[in-house]
Amino acid sequence: QVQLVQSGPEVKKPRASVRVSCKASGYTFNAYYLHWVRQAPGQRLEWMGQINPNSGGTHYAQKFLGRVTMTSDTSVSTAYMELSSLISDDTAMYYCARLPSGRFFFDYWGQGTVVTVSS
Amino acid sequence: QSALTQPPSASGSPGQSVTISCTGTSSDVGLYNYVSWYQQYPGEAPKLLIYAVSERPSGVPDRFSGSKSGNTASLTVSGLQAEDEADYYCNSYAGSNNFVFGSGTKVTVL
Numbered sequence: 001q002v003q004l005v006q007s008g009p010e011v012k013k014p015r016a017s018v019r020v021s022c023k024a025s026g027y028t029f030n031a032y033y034l035h036w037v038r039q040a041p042g043q044r045l046e047w048m049g050q051i052n053p054n055s056g057g058t059h060y061a062q063k064f065l066g067r068v069t070m071t072s073d074t075s076v077s078t079a080y081m082e083l084s085s086l087i088s089d090d091t092a093m094y095y096c097a098r099l100p101s102g103r104f105f106f107d108y109w110g111q112g113t114v115v116t117v118s119s
Numbered sequence: 120q121s122a123l124t125q126p127p128s129a130s131g132s133p134g135q136s137v138t139i140s141c142t143g144t145s146s147d148v149g150l151y152n153y154v155s156w157y158q159q160y161p162g163e164a165p166k167l168l169i170y171a172v173s174e175r176p177s178g179v180p181d182r183f184s185g186s187k188s189g190n191t192a193s194l195t196v197s198g199l200q201a202e203d204e205a206d207y208y209c210n211s212y213a214g215s216n217n218f219v220f221g222s223g224t225k226v227t228v229l
Binding site (some may be wrong): 035037044045046047050059061062093097103104105106107109110111112 | 120151153166212215217
């Protein structure tokens with residue numbers, strides 16, 4: 001069965017960086033784009049960007065340009081999302097989500113990773 | 120990219136229907152038939168309910184249905200059940216590899 005398993009909670013200080021991982025199983029990792037979505041406490045879902053694990057190509061939401069880097073390692077079927085220059089507003093649950101090839105929706109989601117930014 | 124607009128809350132009694140709107144623009148909801156809906160319980164990851172405006176993945180009850188008119192998409196939950204009490208989010212493709220979520224609606228079963 002398809003599973004996306006994310007790394008554990010993180011606590012970071014302002015101006016630091018955080019890297020969250022998303023390990024995929026149960027399907028051909030290269031064949032599906034992976035997206036990252038975050039949700040601040042009590043707030044809405046916010047789309048951050050995507051990575052094509054096959055080519056490494058990425059596309060980021062304008063809001064995160066210059067601060068987010070998405071990568072993947074096909075040898076371990078894992079995608080990564082690194083967010084730099086953290087501020088308190090980056091405190092949120094971060095999710096990875098799979099996009100079926102040629103489609104425009106997210107069919108499987110990771111369990112989420114809590115990132116807390118606090119001095 | 121601004122969030123799609125959803126009502127903050129909606130409610131209904133068991134057995135009734137509730138409809139949630141999702142208003143975008145002519146650059147996202149109005150342009151593409153790529154609206155999806157997600158159900159989210161507190162402390163859990165979102166779950167896909169509807170894709171391509173009105174398609175249901177296998178396993179999703181047919182009580183959930185979607186539609187679209189112009190720049191506004193809608194999710195209707197018919198025969199409301201206690202387990203339908205959750206947050207609901209719409210999402211639309213916005214072109215150029217961009218996606219946008221709605222502001223979210225909390226559904227309460229009275």
